[in-house]
Amino acid sequence: MVKDSLLQKEYELGFTYTRSTGPVVGKFLTGLKNRQIFGNRATDGRVIVPPMEYDPETFQPLNDFVQVSDAGVIESWCWVSKPRSSHPSAVPFAWAMIKLDGADISMIHHIVTNEQNRVVTGARVKALWIDQPVGFISDIRCFVLEED
């Protein structure tokens, strides 16, 4: 039997989950809907963004929410020159750990810029919000470099 007679078909298997956020992640997402970014204060005083449900050291529930800035500093980054279909940006971008002003722990998001050489550790970035936030991480369309 020749190879041409093999049958092929594309198909997609979908698990259409709806996930409960719980009160902590829910608070974070509700904040995003209002263009606000919330973290919470750990037992040792550090502000963690996005907020954690339990303290990473003492395992106590964390409820002390703190609003942080939607601008901050690049702590580390990785340039993606050929984005894949599942990536959040169709154009080249940087994955980045961003420490928002007021936070002690950096948060992962992505930076879009056509000035790749300005993506460096220590550079300042700010959130670019979508027009109508819905309460999801992609309400922050991306981070962009602040002007010098």
Added chain:
Amino acid sequence: MDNKNKEVIDAIEAPIYLKYNFTAGLAPARFLSQLKQGVLTGQRCPKCDNVYVPPRGSCPACGVATEEEVVLGDKATVQSFTIVSIPIPGNPIQPPYIVANLVPDGANISFIHLMSECVNEEVRIGQRVTAIWKPKEEWDFAMDNIRYFKPLDEPDVPAELIGHLSVNGTEN
């Protein structure tokens, strides 16, 4: 779910989509090509003589390739069944309906298909059924060329003979 009108977010849609490019392989491709012609086929193991449908190209018991193609009949026997009462998202069939393991005459294992034109409460193991095919112009490389199986007015097959009938429905 729509979070647009929610003041407090308590749930998010988090679907996972797995995209496959399925290659049927030699044996299933033969099987599906025959189905497109309106013929149900299996493959016989050269060692143990079992006939598998749909064929996978080898005998899982003997570990040898199955080459001989066997044309099976449209008639089959109910080996087991379930009455589905709960709607499944994305499935257009309205419950209650019957999903059954059916052994076609001439084969030794069952496949899963639908039963219809039947009284659900009277479906039973050993019941005789026959394939109802779609109109010929709708035939594709697909098992749902057979729309469903419906009961036949034939005596039930004793449990010990299910999966052991010849292609003409007689005891081997």
